[in-house]
Amino acid sequence: MTWLMLLGALLCMLCVGLGAPDSEGFPPRTPHNCPHKCVCAADLLSCTGLGLQDVPAELPAATADLDLSHNALQRLRPGWLAPLFQLRALHLGHNELEALGLGVFANASGLRLLDLSSNALRALGRHDLDGLGALEKLLLFNNRLVHLDEHAFHGLSALSHLYLGCNELASFSFDHLHGLSATHLLTLDLSSNRLGHISVSELAALPAFLKNGLYLHNNPLPCDCRLYHLLQRWHQRGLSAVRDFAREYTCLAFKVPASRVRFFQHSRVFENCSSAPALGLERPEEHLYALVGRSLRLYCNTSVPAMHIAWVSPQQELLRAPGSRDGSIAVLADGSLAIGNVQEQHAGLFVCLATGPRLHHNQTHEYNVSVHFPRPEPEAFNTGFTTLLGCAVGLVLVLLYLFAPPCCCCRRRACRCRRWPRIPSPLHELSAQSSVLSTTPPDAPSRKASVHKHVVFLEPGRRGLNGRVQLAVAEEFDLCNPGDLQLKAGSESASSIGSEGPMTT
Numbered sequence: 001m002t003w004l005m006l007l008g009a010l011l012c013m014l015c016v017g018l019g020a021p022d023s024e025g026f027p028p029r030t031p032h033n034c035p036h037k038c039v040c041a042a043d044l045l046s047c048t049g050l051g052l053q054d055v056p057a058e059l060p061a062a063t064a065d066l067d068l069s070h071n072a073l074q075r076l077r078p079g080w081l082a083p084l085f086q087l088r089a090l091h092l093g094h095n096e097l098e099a100l101g102l103g104v105f106a107n108a109s110g111l112r113l114l115d116l117s118s119n120a121l122r123a124l125g126r127h128d129l130d131g132l133g134a135l136e137k138l139l140l141f142n143n144r145l146v147h148l149d150e151h152a153f154h155g156l157s158a159l160s161h162l163y164l165g166c167n168e169l170a171s172f173s174f175d176h177l178h179g180l181s182a183t184h185l186l187t188l189d190l191s192s193n194r195l196g197h198i199s200v201s202e203l204a205a206l207p208a209f210l211k212n213g214l215y216l217h218n219n220p221l222p223c224d225c226r227l228y229h230l231l232q233r234w235h236q237r238g239l240s241a242v243r244d245f246a247r248e249y250t251c252l253a254f255k256v257p258a259s260r261v262r263f264f265q266h267s268r269v270f271e272n273c274s275s276a277p278a279l280g281l282e283r284p285e286e287h288l289y290a291l292v293g294r295s296l297r298l299y300c301n302t303s304v305p306a307m308h309i310a311w312v313s314p315q316q317e318l319l320r321a322p323g324s325r326d327g328s329i330a331v332l333a334d335g336s337l338a339i340g341n342v343q344e345q346h347a348g349l350f351v352c353l354a355t356g357p358r359l360h361h362n363q364t365h366e367y368n369v370s371v372h373f374p375r376p377e378p379e380a381f382n383t384g385f386t387t388l389l390g391c392a393v394g395l396v397l398v399l400l401y402l403f404a405p406p407c408c409c410c411r412r413r414a415c416r417c418r419r420w421p422r423i424p425s426p427l428h429e430l431s432a433q434s435s436v437l438s439t440t441p442p443d444a445p446s447r448k449a450s451v452h453k454h455v456v457f458l459e460p461g462r463r464g465l466n467g468r469v470q471l472a473v474a475e476e477f478d479l480c481n482p483g484d485l486q487l488k489a490g491s492e493s494a495s496s497i498g499s500e501g502p503m504t505t
Contacts, residue, residue: 033058033059033060033061034060035047035056035058035059036056037050038050038056040060042062043062043063043064043065043086044063044064044065044067045059045060045063045065045066045067046067047067047068047071048067048068048069048070048071048091049069049070049071050071051071051072052068052071052072052073053071053072053073053074054073054075055068055073055076055077055080059083059084061083061084061085061086062086063084063086063087064086064087064088064089065087065088065089065091066084066087066089066090066091067091068090068091068092068095069091069092069093069094069095069115070093070094070095071094071095072095072096073092073095073096073097074095074096074097074098075097075099075101076092076097076100076101076104077104078101078102078103078104078106079103079106079107080104081105081106081107081108082106082107084107084108085107085110086110087108087110087111088110088111088112088113089111089112089113090108090111090113090114090115091115092114092115092116092119093115093116093117093118093119093139094117094118094119095118095119096119096120097116097119097120097121098119098120098121098122099121099122099123099128100121100124100125100128100129101125101128102125102127102128102130103130103131104128105129105130105131105132106130106131107131108131108132109131109132109133109134110134111132111134111135112134112135112136112137113135113136113137113139114132114135114137114138114139115139116138116139116140116143117139117140117141117142117143117163118141118142118143119143120143120144121140121143121144121145122143122144122145122146122147123145123146123147123148123149124140124145124147124148124149124152125149125152126149126150126151126152126154128152129152129153129155129156130155131155132155132156133155133156133157133158134158135156135158135159136158136159136160136161137159137160137161138153138156138159138161138162138163139163140162140163140164140167141163141164141165141166141167141189142165142166142167143166143167144167144168145164145167145168145169146167146168146169146170148169148172148178149178150173150176150178150179151178151179152178152179153177153178153179153180154178154179155179156179156180157184158184159180159184159185160184160185160186160187161185161186161187162180162185162187162188162189163187163189164188164189164190164193165189165190165191165192165193165215166191166192166193167192167193168193168194169190169193169194169195170193170194170195170196171195171197172190172193172195172198173202174198174199174202174203174205174206175199175202184318185210185213186209186210186213186312186316187213187215188210188213188214188215189215190214190215190216190219191215191216191217191218191219191245191248192217192218192219193219194219194220195216195219195220195221196219196220196221196222196252197222198216198221198222198227200224200226200227200230203227203230204230207312207351207353207364208312208349208351208364208366209312209316209349209351211234211239211241212239212240212241212316212349213240213241213316214241215241215245216241216249217245217248217249217250218245218248218250219250220250220251220252220257220260221249221250221251221252221263222251222252222255223251223252223253223261223269223270224251225270225273225274227251228251228263228270228273229273231249231263231264232263232264235264246263246264247262247264247265249262249263249264250262250263251263251269253269286365286366286367286368287367287368287370288367288368288369288370289369289370289372290339290342290346290369290370290371290372291342291371291372291373291374292342292343292344292371292372292373292374293341293342293374294341294342294374295338295339295340295341295342296338296339296342296346296369297336297337297338297339298311298336298337298338298350298352298367299335299336299337300335300336300337300352300354300365301352301365305356306335306354306355306356307355307356307357308354308355308356309331309335309352309353309354309355310331310352310353311329311331311337311350311351311352311353312350312351312353313329313348313350314345314346314347314348314349314350314369315345315348319331319337321333328340328341328343328345328346329346335352335354337350337352342371343371344371346369346371347369347370347371348368348369349366349367349368349369350366350367350368350369351364351365351366351367352364352365352366352367
C-alpha cells in the first residue's frame with residue numbers, strides 16, 4: 001500500500017515539472033485580430049465600457065454584431081466599416097458623437113440595426129446615412145437633434161422603426177417623412193421633443209398602421225380643435241400609440257409652458273370645439289364581419305390599377321405574395337388578400353398599400369374585420385307530429401264529451417249521481433215562501449216529496465229574479481225517469497205571470 005502512495009506522489013511531481021515548459025512555450029490561444037481588452041465570441045465583438053476615444057484599428061472580419069457603446073468616441077472615420085462585410089448590428093450608444101459625416105456608413109450595406117442613442121448629435125445631413133439601404137431599425141433617441149435635412153432618410157427604403165424621442169426637434173414634416181418610405185415604416189417615435197406645430201391634414205393622411213405606431217406624447221402641441229378631434233378618434237379606435245400614453249398627450253392652451261393641459265382629461269378647454277371641421281379628416285375604414293372557420297376575401301380598391309400592392313395585418317406584419325409567415329393569409333396575383341379559415345387572430349385592421357406610376361400618390365384602403373363565432377343552428381321543428389298529436393287529443397276530448405254521462409248508469413232502479421259542490425242560489429233564500437205555497441201542510445211529519453208531484457211555481461223573490469218565475473224541484477227528483485215531468489215553465493208566458501196558486505200534473 002505504501003508503494004502505491006509513493007508512486008502517486010512521483011507522478012504528480014512529474015506532471016508539475018512537465019507543465020512549466022508547456023505554459024511558457026505555448027501561451028493561451030486568443031481569437032485572431034481581437035482588440036485588446038475586448039471580448040470576442042464567434043461573430044460577436046464587445047468593446048463596451050472601456051473608455052475608448054477612437055475605434056480600434058483592427059477588427060475581426062467575421063464580426064456580425066459590434067458593440068462599442070458606453071465609451072468616449074467623438075468621431076467616426078469614413079470607411080472604417082470596410083473590413084466588416086458581415087456586419088448586421090452596430091451599437092454606438094452612450095458615446096460623445098457630435099456629428100457623423102459623409103461616408104461613415106458607406107460599407108455597411110448589410111446593416112440591419114444601428115444604435116446611435118444617447119450621444120451629442122445636433123443635426124443629420126443629407127448624406128450622413130448613405131449606404132444603409134438594408135437598415136431596419138435606427139435608434140437616435142436622447143440626442144440633441146435640432147435639425148433634420150429634408151432628405152435625411154432618403155436612402156433608408158427598408159426602415160421600419162425610427163426612434164427620435166428625447167431630442168429638441170421643433171418641427172417634423174409628415175408629408176414626405178424626410179425621405180422615408182411610408183410603405184415599410186411601422187414605428188415613428190417623436191415623443192419628448194419641442195413640436196409646437198403639426199399639420200393635422202398630414203397626420204390624417206398617414207397610413208393606419210403608421211398612426212398606430214406614431215408617438216407624439218410629451219410635446220407642447222397646440223390646443224387645436226381639429227387636432228383634439230383627431231386624437232380623440234385615434235383613442236376611440238384603440239390605436240396603441242395614443243391609448244398607452246393618453247395621460248402624456250398635452251397641449252398649450254395659451255402658448256405658455258404653464259398653461260399645459262392634458263388632451264383627454266381637461267375637456268373644458270375643448271368645450272367650444274365643434275366636430276364639424278373635424279369631419280372628413282380621415283377616410284372611415286370599412287367594417288367587415290367574418291365567422292370563425294369561414295373564408296374571407298379583401299380587395300384593394302384604388303382609383304386606378306396599381307403596380308405594387310402589399311398589405312399590413314393586425315399584427316403589424318407586412319404581407320406580400322405569397323402571404324403571411326404562418327400561411328393562414330394569402331396574397332393573390334391580383335393583389336387581393338384571402339383567408340381560407342378565419343380565426344380570432346385575424347380580427348383587427350387590415351391596410352392595403354398600393355403604389356404605381358399612374359397613381360398620383362400612394363393610396364391606402366382600410367378594413368376593420370370583426371370575427372365572431374357562428375351561432376348553433378336550431379333543431380328542425382316537426383310540425384306534422386305535433387299536428388297529429390293535437391288532432392288525437394282533440395278527438396279523445398270530443399268522445400269523452402259526447403259519450404261520458406255526468407252520472408253513472410242506473411242499476412236496479414237506483415241512480416248514483418255524481419254530486420258536484422253547489423253554488424248558493426236565491427232559491428235557498430226562498431225556502432220559506434216555497435213552504436207557504438206548497439200543497440203539503442207545514443206540520444206534515446215528512447217534507448220529502450214523492451217522485452210524481454209537488455212541482456210548484458214560486459213568486460218572484462226580492463233579489464236576483466228580475467220579475468221572472470223560476471221552477472223549484474224537490475230534493476229527490478228522479479233524473480232517471482225524466483218522462484214523469486211534463487210541466488215546462490216559460491219565464492215570459494202570460495199564464496205563468498198571472499197564476500196565483502199551485503198547479504199540479
